[in-house]
Amino acid sequence: MKGHPLRNQIEEIVKLTDDEFVFVLEHFQKRIFKKHQIVLHEGDYARYDYFVLNGLMRVSRWDSNGKEHILQFGMENWWITDAEAFHYQIKSTLTVDCLEDTKALSLTLENKEKLSHELPKMQNFFLKKTTNGYIALQKRILCFLSSNxxxxxxxxxxxxxxxxxxxxxxxxxxxxxxxxxxxxxxxxxxx
Amino acid sequence: MKGHPLRNQIEEIVKLTDDEFVFVLEHFQKRIFKKHQIVLHEGDYARYDYFVLNGLMRVSRWDSNGKEHILQFGMENWWITDAEAFHYQIKSTLTVDCLEDTKALSLTLENKEKLSHELPKMQNFFLKKTTNGYIALQKRILCFLSSNxxxxxxxxxxxxxxxxxxxxxxxxxxxxxxxxxxxxxxxxxxx
DNA sequence: GGCCCAACAGGACATATGTCAAAGATTTGC
DNA sequence: GCAAATCTTTGACATATGTCCTGTTGGGCC
CATH class of the missing domain: 1.10.10 (Arc Repressor Mutant, subunit A)
Incomplete structure (x- = not known):
């Protein structure tokens, strides 16, 4: 369990005992996807948030002119999903697929909330990760505003x-x- | 206390008793700013996150060519600060100023964390708000990618x-x- | 080895947006 | 109420980027 990529990431923010990490991990399911496999189709409900163990995923949108826009890549140790569809439990407007064979851990919203509740420091972890994500997106927007x-x-x-x-x-x-x-x-x- | 804008916003996510809201409010300080007043100078530490009661604030950056880029406006009931500088307690690269006379409630990072800890549902509130902010920024990025x-x-x-x-x-x-x-x-x- | 197909580079031209300059329009301060 | 300052619009032109098309490369596959 030591050295597990998810544990490493969590412990950058909050410390866990071995038992606690086992408990955390019980809320996830291991997933294996093939290159080119579509993990979330536009129009489906986004049941999972994914933590990428290895491989490469992406989130994209097809616009009305048939052009594809890539919102995010997800490499090792990144979290990836259609955030809006996942958190509001609504139909996805984005597509998640794999650019390489990919192993990931999936987390349902129900389990995310359960985990946050049962182990408050996990809510702390999620808050910190989301805040970091928010800051990263702000930087990307500033990049659009000020850079060619x-x-x-x-x-x-x-x-x-x-x-x-x-x-x-x-x-x-x-x-x-x-x-x-x-x-x-x-x-x-x-x- | 009923009908307080901050309370209204919190109660969209978690319910509070009167006593709890009083407790919450004790962690904030009331601030009054004049139009054109600079609330956070670039290079200063971002000590506060602001909840706007009335008026209008903005967050912006000056690039190396002397051009100004506006990252965000903050109207009534919006939260506004340099998120990166605030959460990491580092020097700000952004400027926060007022486009109108503004009343706001300020919250230090220390009090935010204290509040999250003392009243776990407030952490829940902050997580939900941050998640919503994240989703909103994703939409803005998609707008840059796909729209003129x-x-x-x-x-x-x-x-x-x-x-x-x-x-x-x-x-x-x-x-x-x-x-x-x-x-x-x-x-x-x-x- | 030969054949596909995807990826990539490049040219010619179209379009959106930026830059600079000047003139109106509106707001602000006294 | 007036003068100054700020904001907006407009035109001519420059530049960045998009569009469409063509040709080349290189890897996967039979």
């Missing part, structure tokens, strides 16, 4: 080191909010 | 009804990430 595509690209490199090697550039472009052609031109200028 | 300035403008109208009448259009433009000239041209097309 080139600066946003370099910002991405620093947030997701190693991502560039794992996903097609067209997806990087989609995350940045530009076309793949624009991203390609930026790369040329760099050289 | 015109769509973002109409999105803003729906999120902050009444804001248009209260702030200069140049600030609306800054929030949307376009120049005031572009926003002005959009308005013309509408008519």
């Amino acid at each position: 595509a080139n600066d946003r690209y370099h910002n991405l490199l620093s947030i997701y080191p190693g991502l560039i090697q794992r996903v097609p550039k067209a997806m990087i472009a989609s995350y940045l909010g530009v076309t793949r052609e624009t991203l390609s031109r930026l790369a040329k200028i760099e050289a | 300035a015109n769509d973002r403008y109409h999105n803003l109208l729906s999120i902050y009804p009444g804001l248009i009448q209260r702030v200069p259009k140049a600030m609306i433009a800054s929030y949307l990430g376009v120049t005031r000239e572009t926003l002005s041209r959009l308005a013309k097309i509408e008519a």
